Amino acid sequence: MTRHEDNNAVFTRRDGELHVEGVSLTAVADRVGTPCYVYSRAALEGALDAYLDALAGCPHLVCYAVKANSNIAVLDVLARRGAGFDIVSVGELERVIAAGGDPGNVVFSGVGKQAAEMRRALEAGIRCFNVESAAELELLNGVAGDTGRRAPVSIRVNPDVDAQTHPYISTGLKENKFGVDSDQAMDVFARAAALPHIDVIGMDCHIGSQLTQIAPFIDATRRMLALVDRLAGAGIHLRHLDLGGGLGVRYRGESPPPVHDYIAALRDCIGDRQLELILEPGRSIAANAGVLLTEVLYLKRTPAHNFALVDAGMNDLIRPALYSAWQDIQPVVEGTGGTTAIWDVVGPVCETADFLGRDRELTLSPRDRLAVMGAGAYGFVMSSNYNTRGRAAEVMVDGGQIHVVRERETLADLLRGESRLPE
Numbered sequence: 275m276t277r278h279e280d281n282n283a284v285f286t287r288r289d290g291e292l293h294v295e296g297v298s299l300t301a302v303a304d305r306v307g308t309p310c311y312v313y314s315r316a317a318l319e320g321a322l323d324a325y326l327d328a329l330a331g332c333p334h335l336v337c338y339a340v341k342a343n344s345n346i347a348v349l350d351v352l353a354r355r356g357a358g359f360d361i362v363s364v365g366e367l368e369r370v371i372a373a374g375g376d377p378g379n380v381v382f383s384g385v386g387k388q389a390a391e392m393r394r395a396l397e398a399g400i401r402c403f404n405v406e407s408a409a410e411l412e413l414l415n416g417v418a419g420d421t422g423r424r425a426p427v428s429i430r431v432n433p434d435v436d437a438q439t440h441p442y443i444s445t446g447l448k449e450n451k452f453g454v455d456s457d458q459a460m461d462v463f464a465r466a467a468a469l470p471h472i473d474v475i476g477m478d479c480h481i482g483s484q485l486t487q488i489a490p491f492i493d494a495t496r497r498m499l500a501l502v503d504r505l506a507g508a509g510i511h512l513r514h515l516d517l518g519g520g521l522g523v524r525y526r527g528e529s530p531p532p533v534h535d536y537i538a539a540l541r542d543c544i545g546d547r548q549l550e551l552i553l554e555p556g557r558s559i560a561a562n563a564g565v566l567l568t569e570v571l572y573l574k575r576t577p578a579h580n581f582a583l584v585d586a587g588m589n590d591l592i593r594p595a596l597y598s599a600w601q602d603i604q605p606v607v608e609g610t611g612g613t614t615a616i617w618d619v620v621g622p623v624c625e626t627a628d629f630l631g632r633d634r635e636l637t638l639s640p641r642d643r644l645a646v647m648g649a650g651a652y653g654f655v656m657s658s659n660y661n662t663r664g665r666a667a668e669v670m671v672d673g674g675q676i677h678v679v680r681e682r683e684t685l686a687d688l689l690r691g692e693s694r695l696p697e
């Protein structure tokens with residue numbers, strides 16, 4: 275795998291059979307069973323390298339957004355390659371530490387941080403708290419004082435720009451719950467600078483996810499820089515600017531800007547200001563580094579519709595049900611015959627919204643394996659046990675090797691901690 279290759283280049287078809295790196299997906303399904311998430315180490319590394327290469331020569335830290343895919347093996351691969359991490363809970367911090375990541379390269383985002391989480395993050399020595407409200411700032415100052423530490427702080431500013439993405443994943447508009455209103459930002463920074471246990475070191479924003487154009491990023495960056503300059507005028511000098519994540523990927527017809535163009539545009543805005551640039555990409559690192567493997571259980575043809583019932587459902591991959599997201603569905607083995615039709619690929623969950631894809635032209639037989647593409651981000655992490663279904667296994671392919679990096683959940687896992695009432 276050379277650097278900069280498109281992540282999709284590691285998912286290739288050879289003799290009609292879909293492979294990830296050097297391994298056939300049939301081999302993975304035979305060994306691990308379905309449903310199962312399969313990630314490519316080379317694809318993860320290639321995606322991170324695109325960021326690191328584009329940032330060369332500029333002080334930077336790429337903090338992979340753990341929420342996109344928090345499997346410890348994924349974090350391990352990225353940490354070894356030089357990534358920092360953006361976390362939103364103490365749980366994600368513990369994952370980073372378990373994966374061998376350096377807490378000194380962790381930024382802590384999130385609107386609802388609790389005192390115990392702050393305490394643990396201070397103790398671990400994280401790089402920065404991305405503070406999202408005046409109230410959070412006061413609590414953090416108190417917790418830092420109690421622990422005898424100073425808290426490094428960035429204030430998340432809501433720049434009020436339209437990210438032009440799905441409303442559920444748009445975060446930088448005035449009406450969204452995220453960050454400090456840009457009109458109140460100067461006051462919050464001034465308060466932070468005056469608090470005894472806070473070190474003000476940065477400013478951050480994150481305007482939304484799956485952005486396919488550069489313009490909203492530039493718009494947000496300019497608004498942030500105007501504030502950075504005003505703060506400098508008021509004697510508050512920041513060390514870093516964190517522009518969040520949000521760069522989109524191609525699921526179907528989208529053509530998001532290449533990482534290189536996106537970063538060149540950001541660097542151009544920053545100009546010769548002495549600021550470290552922090553980014554928090556999630557989806558653009560992980561989405562196209564993973565697929566969800568599933569098997570056809572039954573084919574059901576009705577006068578109204580053709581249903582392919584598969585063993586993965588909305589509890590495994592909720593994006594289609596939640597956002598009407600479209601993800602490509604490919605047969606693992608092509609050309610084996612079967613019924614060619616327009617199918618709704620649906621799961622076993624008792625909900626009409628339980629579909630992985632609708633109106634897909636496929637040639638199918640029962641027991642065929644299918645791969646839902648682009649499932650490496652916001653896939654397993656959003657899965658649930660709805661209908662008392664165990665969560666899928668996760669696999670990391672590395673060259674010719676298959677590593678099971680999360681066992682499939684068993685019934686015992688699902689019932690753990692529950693009990694009947696006493697007699």
Ligand SMILES: Cc1ncc(COP(=O)(O)O)c(C=O)c1O
Nearest residue numbers: 339480483519520554555556557
């Ligand atoms: C604060 C923050 N940073 C980074 C990300 C990662 O975003 P994406 O996966 O779109 O790159 C998110 C999620 O949207 C976020 O809320």
Ligand SMILES: N[C@@H](CCCC[NH3+])C(=O)O
Nearest residue numbers: 443483484593597651652
């Ligand atoms: N879960 C969303 C992305 C959320 C981004 C989190 N801030 C998706 O699958 O598209």
